[in-house]
Amino acid sequence: MTMPAPQAASLDQKYEIAHLTLVPKRHIGRMVTAALVLAALAALVRAFSVGQIEWSYVRDFLFAPAILQGLQSTLVMTVAAMTLGIVLGVVIALMRVSGNPVLSSIAVGYVWIFRGAPALLQLMIWFNLALIFPTMGIPGLFEFRTVDIMTPFVAAMLGLGISQGAYTSEVVRSGLLSVDSGQYEAARSIGMTQMVMLRRIVLPQAMRVMVPPIGNEVIGMVKLTSLASVIQYSEILHNAQIIYFANTRVLELLLVASFWYLAVVSVLSIVQHYIEQYFGRGSKAVSASM
Amino acid sequence: MSKEIVVKAVDVTKLFGTFTALDKVSLEIAKGEVCCIIGPSGSGKSTFLRCINQLEKMNAGAIWVNDELVGYRREGNNLHEISDVEMSRQRRHIGMVFQRFNLFPHKTALENIMEGPVHVLREPIADVHKRAEDLLVRVGLGDKAGHYPSQLSGGQQQRVAIARAMCMRPELILFDEPTSALDPELVSEVLDVMKDLAASGMTMIVVTHELGFARSVANTVAFMEAGKMVEVGPASQVLSSPKSPRTVEFIRAVHG
Ligand SMILES: Nc1ncnc2c1ncn2[C@@H]1O[C@H](COP(=O)(O)OP(=O)(O)O)[C@@H](O)[C@H]1O
Numbered sequence: 001m002t003m004p005a006p007q008a009a010s011l012d013q014k015y016e017i018a019h020l021t022l023v024p025k026r027h028i029g030r031m032v033t034a035a036l037v038l039a040a041l042a043a044l045v046r047a048f049s050v051g052q053i054e055w056s057y058v059r060d061f062l063f064a065p066a067i068l069q070g071l072q073s074t075l076v077m078t079v080a081a082m083t084l085g086i087v088l089g090v091v092i093a094l095m096r097v098s099g100n101p102v103l104s105s106i107a108v109g110y111v112w113i114f115r116g117a118p119a120l121l122q123l124m125i126w127f128n129l130a131l132i133f134p135t136m137g138i139p140g141l142f143e144f145r146t147v148d149i150m151t152p153f154v155a156a157m158l159g160l161g162i163s164q165g166a167y168t169s170e171v172v173r174s175g176l177l178s179v180d181s182g183q184y185e186a187a188r189s190i191g192m193t194q195m196v197m198l199r200r201i202v203l204p205q206a207m208r209v210m211v212p213p214i215g216n217e218v219i220g221m222v223k224l225t226s227l228a229s230v231i232q233y234s235e236i237l238h239n240a241q242i243i244y245f246a247n248t249r250v251l252e253l254l255l256v257a258s259f260w261y262l263a264v265v266s267v268l269s270i271v272q273h274y275i276e277q278y279f280g281r282g283s284k285a286v287s288a289s290m
Numbered sequence: 291m292s293k294e295i296v297v298k299a300v301d302v303t304k305l306f307g308t309f310t311a312l313d314k315v316s317l318e319i320a321k322g323e324v325c326c327i328i329g330p331s332g333s334g335k336s337t338f339l340r341c342i343n344q345l346e347k348m349n350a351g352a353i354w355v356n357d358e359l360v361g362y363r364r365e366g367n368n369l370h371e372i373s374d375v376e377m378s379r380q381r382r383h384i385g386m387v388f389q390r391f392n393l394f395p396h397k398t399a400l401e402n403i404m405e406g407p408v409h410v411l412r413e414p415i416a417d418v419h420k421r422a423e424d425l426l427v428r429v430g431l432g433d434k435a436g437h438y439p440s441q442l443s444g445g446q447q448q449r450v451a452i453a454r455a456m457c458m459r460p461e462l463i464l465f466d467e468p469t470s471a472l473d474p475e476l477v478s479e480v481l482d483v484m485k486d487l488a489a490s491g492m493t494m495i496v497v498t499h500e501l502g503f504a505r506s507v508a509n510t511v512a513f514m515e516a517g518k519m520v521e522v523g524p525a526s527q528v529l530s531s532p533k534s535p536r537t538v539e540f541i542r543a544v545h546g
């Protein structure tokens with residue numbers, strides 16, 4: 001180091017920092033919070049382990065046939081209701097942005113009604129539809145009794161799927177709006193019809209915006225299917241209830257059900273991550289992180 | 291002498307609400323001709339291009355492309371609006387290159403170029419693949435086939451966009467300020483591709499502020515202002531000795 005001038009010697013000393021020690025900032029608040037959280041967790045674990053929970057029951061029932069069958073029904077209902085919800089969501093969103101005032105009004109009305117009533121209530125109305133329409137069909141062609149087709153499965157799928165469609169249509173609509181108008185023009189300029197443009201250009205790009213909220217909705221649906229237990233659909237919570245009505249091990253079986261919900265949701269979260277990566281291809285944010 | 295007319299626009303008028311964006315614009319372009327449209331911002335140049343391939347619906351007047359009435363079907367003395375499918379069919383013959391490129395961001399350069407021929411014209415994939423690769427080489431991007439638009443510079447994206455238009459084998463390509471969104475050093479690589487295209491006999495309408503390009507490539511130059519076609523003529527005449535004082539003023543302003 002060169003000395004600029006004699007009178008600057010004391011200043012130079014001040015700017016000499018090589019011999020100093022760096023003392024990292026102490027995050028006292030963080031440590032205290034962490035300690036409190038750990039203590040609370042420990043207390044919770046202790047409460048569960050010394051409480052009135054027979055863990056051997058939890059272990060035994062985790063893979064009981066009735067529970068696994070319930071798990072399967074939960075998954076089937078999630079797929080069925082969500083598929084219906086997404087199909088309806090896309091159709092309703094397209095109707096909404098179609099520019100056709102009739103279709104657009106129908107879409108607005110749909111969202112208003114099916115987002116306005118609780119899903120549980122809608123499910124029960126479908127299940128009891130026979131009270132309004134004792135028979136259904138086209139008069140003279142075919143006809144059947146409503147109670148025969150409105151099984152717990154069908155009622156739950158309609159109730160959950162149709163109300164989901166109202167929410168999903170808003171997700172799809174925001175996805176459609178996120179696609180730049182230049183994309184529509186470029187697609188038209190190479191002679192694409194409306195349908196081809198939607199399928200090849202618009203929806204794939206809208207997916208990037210739609211996947212995170214739809215993933216959220218799928219995860220919500222896994223748990224929402226538990227509502228179907230009230231109309232005797234034999235999903236996992238319903239089957240857990242049947243077992244604990246018999247053996248009175250209420251909490252143990254609720255924990256078994258919780259375990260499976262948590263397991264399914266965890267797997268779905270991982271799947272969602274990969275789907276997001278797929279639809280993010282070509283976008284800067286994702287290609288930078290890959 | 292009969293030259294084949296590719297575009298004929300007669301009294302094209304376009305209103306946005308009460309605002310007249312195009313006021314009886316007429317233009318005629320022969321096969322293989324390059325027409326540059328110049329004029330101040332907001333004069334209706336883009337709107338006119340967009341009327342030619344029906345991205346905008348005109349309020350009055352008519353346009354023929356290759357002797358086919360654009361947007362309407364004539365039955366006796368009635369003009370019937372054509373369907374979405376018919377409109378798409380008409381657009382296949384007309385390429386368009388945009389100021390902001392508008393490449394499909396979820397598709398690679400090669401996929402962008404192949405998209406139309408494969409999914410609109412339904413040509414065999416193998417043929418299109420070969421043609422698309424040749425086009426990429428022709429626009430100087432033979433090594434970028436697998437790149438996504440976000441991985442390309444503006445000039446490269448615009449060259450892919452031109453290749454995308456060319457791969458449809460259109461009879462006419464419309465360019466709307468193709469170099470206006472580019473950094474100055476990238477302008478010439480795009481203009482070079484366009485010169486090559488013009489030399490190959492493509493009919494082109496180019497909205498541009500690049501008067502040098504217009505002077506060297508255009509056959510016809512049209513000057514628009516306030517929705518009106520003020521002056522149309524041979525490039526050398528309009529650019530060197532314009533008749534209208536408005537054109538004189540504009541050219542002086544662009545040259546700075
Ligand atoms: N969709 C639209 N709605 C309302 N006004 C528009 C629309 N598009 C263009 N205009 C108006 O029409 C005029 C011509 O626009 P444009 O054709 O884009 O001009 P140029 O391309 O020559 O700059 C401008 O005044 C513009 O504001």
Ligand SMILES: [Mg+2]
Nearest residue numbers: 335336337467
């Ligand atoms: Mg413009």
